[in-house]
Structures are given as C-alpha cells and as structure tokens.
Amino acid sequence: MEHSRHVFRIALVLVVAISAFVLLRTLFVPRTYGDYGPYRGGNVVEQAHVREPRHAGSDGCTSCHAKQAADRKTGGHKAVSCEVCHGPSGIHVQAGAVKGKMPVDRSYQLCARCHRKIEGRPEKFPQVVLDQHVPAALETGVCLQCHNPHSPKP
Amino acid sequence: MPEISGFAFPNDIHVHWSLMIVMYPYITGFVAGSFIVTSLYHVFGRQEFKPIAKLSLAASFCFLLIAGMPLQLHLGHPERGIFVMITPHFTSAMAGFGLLYTTYLVIVALEVWFVWRQDIIEAARRARGLKRSLYKAMALWTYDSSPEAQEVDHKVITVLAGIGLPMACMLHGYVGFIFGAIKANPWWSTPLMPVIFLLSAAVSGIALLSVVYQVVSKLRRAPAEEPTVSALARWLWFFLILTITLELLEIIMLAYEKDESWHIISQLLTTRLEFSFITVQMIIGGMIPLILLGIVVMANKYMAPRLRNGLTVAASLLLLLQVFSMRWNVVIGGQLLSKSLRGLRSTYNPELFGREGVLMAIALFITPFVLMFLFDRLLPIHKAGEGAVPGEAKTGSAHV
Known part of the structure; x- marks a missing residue:
C-alpha cells in the first residue's frame, strides 16, 4: 500500500473530475431536457411560437x-402557388406598404427542380432532359427565353 | 446539380453526410488500431512491440483528442455539439458516442499517465522554474519511483489496457453499428458492418504506425528494430486478410442472394464506385498490399532490412488509402442510391474550401501529428539516445 500512494492520488483526481463533470452537467443540461424524450422539452413550445x-x-x-x-389562372401553372417559385411573401407587404424586397430567381435550376427529367416523376408531367432540350448554354434566364413562367405552354 | 439515372425519387438525391462523415470513422479507426498495437505489448506481452508501445499509445491519444472534430465541423449548429457528451442516451446510436468516447478518453488518459509517470518524475526532478511546477503537478506531487511502485504501475497499466482494448473495439464497432443499423439502406444494413469497420480500423492503425515508426526512426537516426517491423507486417497482413475477406464476403453474399437490392448495388459498384471500390479499395489498396505483405511475411528471413522496411511502408501507405476509400465507399456510396432501389445519383464531389471541404479534411489528418509533436515535447516518446546509433542514419536490425 505504501507504494500505491500515487494510485490513490490519481483516483482522487478522477473522483474530483467526475464530480466536477456531474456538477457542470447540471448547469449545462436544459431544465426541460427529458420532459418528453431525450431532447429539450421547451423547444417544442418555442418552435410553435417563435416561427411565425x-x-x-x-x-x-x-x-x-x-x-x-x-x-397564371389560365396557364399550366394555375395549380402552382406564387410562393412555390417566388418564396414566402409574408413580410413583402405589411399594412399596405412594401416592407421587404422579393428577389426574382430566374435560374434554370428553379425550373429544373420540377421539370428536370427524372424517371420517378409521373409520366405525363412535363419534364425535359436539360442537355437535349436547351440548345444554348445552361445559364440563368435560359428557360425564360422561350417560356412565360406565369403561363407556360407545353 | 447532381445527375440522376434510373427511377430515383426527386427528393432522394442529397448527400447529407459529407466528407467529414468519411473522416470521422477514418480518424476513429486510427485510435482503435493504435490502441490494439499498444495492448499487444501491455496486455499480451508481445515484446516485439515494446519499441513502439509508447508511440502507439501517444498516437491513439492524439487521434482520440480530435476524433469528435469531424462531427463538430459537420454540425449545422456546432454550439449544440457538447450535448452529445452531457446528455448521452441509448435511443439513438449516435447519442451513445458521449458515453463511449468519454469513458475511453478517461482510460487512455489514465494509461498515458501511468506509462509516462517515471518520465514525469524524472522531469520534475530535473527541470527548473515553471516547468518544474508543471511536471510536479503532473506527477500529483508523489515521486515514488521505487521498483515496488513501478511494479504497481505495471499492474495498473495492464488492467487499464485490458479494459481499454474492449472499449477501443466498442468505440469503433459502434461507428460501424451506426451504419449497419440503418435498415432502410441495403448498402449499409448488415451485421457485418461493425466487424468490417473494426478490422479495417486495426489495419489502418497498424499501417499508420508502420509508417510513423519508420519516419521517427529516420528522424532519430536510430535503426528500426527488425522484430518490430516484421511483427507489424505480420499483424498487418493478418488483419488485412480478415478485412478483405469480410469485405468481399459481404459483396459475395449480396451477389449470391440476389435479393431486390442487388440490382442497384451491383450498378453502384460498377458505375459510381467503380474507381473508388474496385480500383482503389480492392486492387490498389487491397490486393497489392496483400501481395507485398505476403512477401515480407513469408520471405522475412531472406530479406535485407532495407527491402523489408521499404515493402512494409509501401504496403502501409497503400493501406491507408484503402481504408480511406472503404470509408468513402460506405458513407458516400450509401447516399448515391435511391430509396426506390431503382435509381442512382451522380457521384459526390466535396468542396475544396469550407468547413466540410478537402482542405479541412487534410488539416484534420495533420492535426494529430502536430499534437504528437507537442506530446513528445512534453512527455518524450523515446528517451534521449534510446536505440540511437550516433552518426548513422541507415535503418537496420539491432537484433540480428
């Protein structure tokens, strides 16, 4: 035992470290952790209220x-809401005045998101193989040269 | 924009688990592999590993210190990373990380302290000023270096290494479990996954130590010990045989069973992963080192030290590549196939810059070596003059 003093010292250090960890853990672990499951319970309520x-x-x-x-009402996009392409417009106009700008995305990627040929899409849905469909370079605005996005014709 | 071929769902084409999730098992593998080597000496008494017992423990410790970094870099909310440590639970595989990592870190840190205790005491006696205070604090103000105390150290080290070895296996086995337990993905979901991860971890750890040992020997102008190099080559070959066998068995099982997933997995392997799986993982990184190490092991006694060292290092470097490509093929490969099992997306190219980019991955790989350098400055891995041949840089045997 006489020659094991250092073992007891390091064991003491370990006990102190574990105690410090347990103590600090009580400070860091959110109060509502575990209310519903292994996550911060308060987050459920916060998310419901914070995100307008x-x-x-x-x-x-x-x-x-x-x-x-x-x-739009007469074209192929009549079932597509404005905000699908233009993004959320909740803060664009408030109390009759324009509050936030709505940048217009003219990229071919926006159109390709729905109309790029993917085997998994319904067969009758209008879709194209980009390289074959577009004779010019694939760049911003290339789809708009032929298609009116508000009333697209096949 | 990724290209899609076959019948893939439109919302099924994102590689969320990036290069950092490839680096995570790669780095954790070095931790486990290095610890296996140090345990071969400390637990199983393999004397041929004595010259690298400290080196491998230091390597395991330094890689362990940054093992969580790739995950931290991957997180969208890095400030929440700490919660995996302080709120571990068993409802998700990933959340077990906190328990496994912390326990293993404590065990390795304790083992480091006991292994270097005599050096700390010597340094505390020799040093002056602030440095002396630092070493005295590290020695916990006990300076018993008697043979009896050393005997106690030896026993404690054996116990710690004995606990650490299964812990190392569990830490890396659980990384494989994370993938193996994802039942929705046929490329991941196999009980073989933790075993393959563990064995390839042993391969990567031993390969890394083979390279580092040769480099350190060159830098120290001390010949690499022949029994150590031979033993490294032998164990590396052994673990490589097991790894390649299991990796192939997994594919052969899938190919023979020909269940509904084989259609897409066979396409994945022969198109998107053709280079990284067939060329790199199986041929350049698998077959060639298997042959090179086979030559080293079977023709060992006829071999000049220079040739043995060269072949072992060459095989080890290729194996470091092999294990990286294995991690890549598992992590990235599993995200290229659609849940429809009928479509694939084009291959994933990581960005160069950014916190999940190629440069960050290189920095992550280099960091443990910087840590090892600092570790060596604080706690010398080799004692001054140990095994060194003054004025001689050539490698060779000290035990011929």
Whole structure:
C-alpha cells in the first residue's frame, strides 16, 4: 500500500473530475431536457411560437400583380402557388406598404427542380432532359427565353 | 446539380453526410488500431512491440483528442455539439458516442499517465522554474519511483489496457453499428458492418504506425528494430486478410442472394464506385498490399532490412488509402442510391474550401501529428539516445 500512494492520488483526481463533470452537467443540461424524450422539452413550445407563418398565399399577390395573376389562372401553372417559385411573401407587404424586397430567381435550376427529367416523376408531367432540350448554354434566364413562367405552354 | 439515372425519387438525391462523415470513422479507426498495437505489448506481452508501445499509445491519444472534430465541423449548429457528451442516451446510436468516447478518453488518459509517470518524475526532478511546477503537478506531487511502485504501475497499466482494448473495439464497432443499423439502406444494413469497420480500423492503425515508426526512426537516426517491423507486417497482413475477406464476403453474399437490392448495388459498384471500390479499395489498396505483405511475411528471413522496411511502408501507405476509400465507399456510396432501389445519383464531389471541404479534411489528418509533436515535447516518446546509433542514419536490425 505504501507504494500505491500515487494510485490513490490519481483516483482522487478522477473522483474530483467526475464530480466536477456531474456538477457542470447540471448547469449545462436544459431544465426541460427529458420532459418528453431525450431532447429539450421547451423547444417544442418555442418552435410553435417563435416561427411565425411567413407565407401570405397567392391571394395576397393579386392586388398589385394583377396581370401575372390573370396569366397564371389560365396557364399550366394555375395549380402552382406564387410562393412555390417566388418564396414566402409574408413580410413583402405589411399594412399596405412594401416592407421587404422579393428577389426574382430566374435560374434554370428553379425550373429544373420540377421539370428536370427524372424517371420517378409521373409520366405525363412535363419534364425535359436539360442537355437535349436547351440548345444554348445552361445559364440563368435560359428557360425564360422561350417560356412565360406565369403561363407556360407545353 | 447532381445527375440522376434510373427511377430515383426527386427528393432522394442529397448527400447529407459529407466528407467529414468519411473522416470521422477514418480518424476513429486510427485510435482503435493504435490502441490494439499498444495492448499487444501491455496486455499480451508481445515484446516485439515494446519499441513502439509508447508511440502507439501517444498516437491513439492524439487521434482520440480530435476524433469528435469531424462531427463538430459537420454540425449545422456546432454550439449544440457538447450535448452529445452531457446528455448521452441509448435511443439513438449516435447519442451513445458521449458515453463511449468519454469513458475511453478517461482510460487512455489514465494509461498515458501511468506509462509516462517515471518520465514525469524524472522531469520534475530535473527541470527548473515553471516547468518544474508543471511536471510536479503532473506527477500529483508523489515521486515514488521505487521498483515496488513501478511494479504497481505495471499492474495498473495492464488492467487499464485490458479494459481499454474492449472499449477501443466498442468505440469503433459502434461507428460501424451506426451504419449497419440503418435498415432502410441495403448498402449499409448488415451485421457485418461493425466487424468490417473494426478490422479495417486495426489495419489502418497498424499501417499508420508502420509508417510513423519508420519516419521517427529516420528522424532519430536510430535503426528500426527488425522484430518490430516484421511483427507489424505480420499483424498487418493478418488483419488485412480478415478485412478483405469480410469485405468481399459481404459483396459475395449480396451477389449470391440476389435479393431486390442487388440490382442497384451491383450498378453502384460498377458505375459510381467503380474507381473508388474496385480500383482503389480492392486492387490498389487491397490486393497489392496483400501481395507485398505476403512477401515480407513469408520471405522475412531472406530479406535485407532495407527491402523489408521499404515493402512494409509501401504496403502501409497503400493501406491507408484503402481504408480511406472503404470509408468513402460506405458513407458516400450509401447516399448515391435511391430509396426506390431503382435509381442512382451522380457521384459526390466535396468542396475544396469550407468547413466540410478537402482542405479541412487534410488539416484534420495533420492535426494529430502536430499534437504528437507537442506530446513528445512534453512527455518524450523515446528517451534521449534510446536505440540511437550516433552518426548513422541507415535503418537496420539491432537484433540480428
């Protein structure tokens, strides 16, 4: 035992370290951890309240963008909400005044997101093999040269 | 924009687990592999590993220190990374990391302390000023270096290494378990996965030590010990045979069973992973080292030290590549096939910059060596003059 003093010392250090860890853990672990499962229970309530709806719906666009709205009603995108392509518009207009700009995405990737040929899509859904369909270079605005996105014709 | 071939679901084409998730098992593998080598000496008494027992323990410790870094870099919310350590639980495989990692880190740190205790005491006696205070604190103000105390150290080291070895196996086995337990993905879901990960970890660890040992020997102008090099080559060959066999068995089982997933897995292996699996993992990184190490092991006694060292290092470097490609093929390969089992996406090219980029991966690989250098400055891995041949840089045998 006389020659094992260092073993007891390091064991003491270990006990102190574990105690410090347990103590610090109580400070770091959120109070609501484990309320519902192995995560912070308070997060469920926070997420429900913090994230306000950002979408305004297509009806909100009509009053200012009447022409585009009219075009959309007659074309192939009539079932596609404005915000699908333009993004959430909840903070674009508030109390009748424009509050935030809505940048317009003219990239071919936006169109390709739905219309790129993928075997997994329904057969009748309009879709193209980009390299074969586009004779020019694949660049921003290339789809808009032939298609009107508000009222696309096949 | 990734290209899609076959019948893939449109929302099924994202590689979420990036290069960092390839680096994670790669680095953890070195931890386990190096610890196996140090345990071969400390637990199983293989004297031929004595010259690298400290080196492999230091390597295991330094790689362990950064084993969590790839995960941290991958997190979208890095500030939440700490929670895996302080709120471990068993409802998800990943959340077990906190328990396994912390326990193993404590065991390795304790073993480091006991193995280097005599050196710490010597340094505390020799050093002056602040350095002396540092070493005295590290020695915990006990300076018993009597043979009886050393005997106690030896016993404790054996116990720690005895506990550490299964812990190392569990730490890396669980990394394989994370993939093996994903039942929705036929390329991952096999009980063989933890075993393959563990064996390839042993391969990567021993290969790394073979290279590092030769480099350190050159730098120290001390000849690499012939029995050590031969033993490394022998164990490396042994683990490589097991690894390649299991890796092939997994494919052969799938090919023979020909269940519904084989259609897509065979396409995956022969198209998207053709280079990284067939060329790198199986031929360049698998077959060639298997032959090279086979020559070293079977023609060992006829071999000049220079040739033995050269062949072992060459095979080890190829094996480091093999294990990396194995991690790549598992992690990335599993994300290239659609859940429909009828479509594939184009291959994944990691970015160069950025926190999940190629440069970061290289930095991650280099960091443990920097840590080893600093470790050596604080706790010398080799005693001054140990095994050195003054004025001679050639490698050779000290036990011929």
